[in-house]
Amino acid sequence: MRVLVTGVTGYIGSHAAVELLDVGHDVVGVDDFSASSPSVRAAIERAAGRPIELHELDLRNRAAVNCLFDKGNFDAVIHFAGRKFVGESMDRPVRYYSRNVGASINLAAAAQRHRVEKIVFSSSCTVYGNPAQLPVNEATPVAPVSPYGRTKVAVEDLFSDLCATDPNMSVLSLRYFNPIGAHPSGLLGEVPQGTPNNLLPYVMQVAAGQRSTLSVFGGDYDTADGTCIRDYVHVVDIAKAHVRALDYVDHVRGFDAMNLGTGRGSSVLEIITACRIATRRDIPYQIVDRRAGDAAVIFADPTRANIDLGWRAEANLTQMCFDHWRFERAHLAPEAQAS
Ligand SMILES: NC(=O)c1ccc[n+]([C@@H]2O[C@H](COP(=O)([O-])OP(=O)(O)OC[C@H]3O[C@@H](n4cnc5c(N)ncnc54)[C@H](O)[C@@H]3O)[C@@H](O)[C@H]2O)c1
Structure with missing residues (x-):
């Protein structure tokens, strides 16, 4: 397929x-x-050994999106673009509605007009908010507690309504749990802008000596070690699910949503231990107050993706932390690498 x-x-x-x-x-x-x-x-092309076509374009520009589709001849779309931070979305909701919902409306309209009928969308476990029952499956009620989560639900609703009125359209929304890790080549990984918002990039910067200590939000949750539990999944496993998802939307019409997680939760302290092993460095931390809105435990029931996509997360926590560190290390200043 020729995939946008x-x-x-x-x-x-x-x-x-x-x-x-x-x-x-x-x-x-x-x-x-x-x-x-x-x-x-260049990193993508080196890792894959093949070139890509790349266009600089803001999806909020409707005319530019239409122009792209006029010439594109696409068979399918995978829609990752957007902002992804819960905290930032609380401070800047309009930015989130514009970049996540506005951009998706342009994309959906252009796709429908150009009869590009297969779409895979990046959603998030944040659509579930603080779920009452675990593990979280796709029948768990959608109840987002942040503007970010609400933009993901809004885009899912948009695609669901589109499919309901246009029987040839096929959209699969993938609800990622907590992607971490990096490509085993060391060429690709997560490059945070400014202070990292997510746990792993922050832990890695502490390991690298770029930050002195990690603040663990809450040590008195009702979990084995008192810290929050999340379902961490290797980014390469997540990436591979998109290949399966393309096959799925090629064969099944309508809207659907599936969880992508391992089905296993890890606590913050377990992550710190795994990162100490992976980095062979100390990771100083201090337990501080809970952060408002954080659920104690969230992990996925990935059965639908296991069965309907034939997909299963394979990497374990140690592998994820090793791969994340390999990329982080490769991008450190030489003095930080040696220390
Ligand atoms: N990384 C996670 O923890 C996570 C978890 C759940 C869901 N998601 C979702 O997965 C998707 C990808 O996440 P990511 O971690 O790769 O994020 P990212 O920020 O690394 O990548 C998003 C990309 O979209 C681009 N972009 C943003 N707005 C755009 C616009 N208007 N037009 C064109 N490009 C635009 C950015 O420049 C960036 O390259 C996002 O939709 C995110 O909400 C991510």
Whole structure:
């Protein structure tokens, strides 16, 4: 297939591009580089051994999106582009509705108009908010507690309504749990802008000596060690799910949503231990107050993706931390590498 990949130079989009190229798809990438760099293109091409087509484009520009589809001849779209931070979305909701919902409306309209009927969308476990029952399956009520989560639900609703009225359309929304890790080549990984918002990039910067200590939010949750539990899943496993998802939307019509997780939760302290082993460095931390809105435990029931996509997360926590560190280390200043 000739696949339009939005947000292709971002963390997950770049890994997915490599997997798509590996199985023989052609990748046409778009990105506005608001949260990534054009240099990621070369890393994708080196990792995959094949070129991609790349366009600089802001999906909020409707005319530019239409122009892209006029010339594109796409068979399918995988839509990664957007902002992804819960905290930032609380401070800047309009930015989230514009970049996540506004951009998706342009994309959906252009896809329908140009009869590009297969779409895979990057959703998130944040759509479930603080679920009452675990593990979280797709029948768990959607109840987001942040603007970020609500934008993901809004885009899922958009695609669901589109499929309900246009029987040839096929959209699969993939609800990622907590992607971490990096490509085993060391060429691709997560490059946080400023202070990392997610746990793993922060832990790695502490290991690298770029930050002195990690603040663990809450040590008195009702979990074995008192810290929050999440379902961490290797970014390459997530990327591979998109290859399966393309096959799925090629054969099944309508809207559907599936969880992508391992089905196993790990606590913050377990992550710190795994990162100490992977990095062979000390990771000083202090337990501080809980953060408002954090659920104690969330992990996925990935049965639907296991059965309907034939996909299963394979990497364990140690592998994820090793791979994350390999990339982080490769991008450190030489003095930090040696210390
Ligand atoms: N990384 C996670 O922890 C996580 C978890 C769940 C869901 N997701 C979702 O997966 C998707 C990809 O996440 P990621 O971690 O790769 O994020 P990322 O920030 O690394 O990548 C997103 C990419 O989209 C681009 N972009 C943003 N707005 C754009 C616009 N208007 N036009 C064109 N390009 C634009 C950015 O420049 C960036 O390269 C996002 O939709 C995110 O919400 C991510």
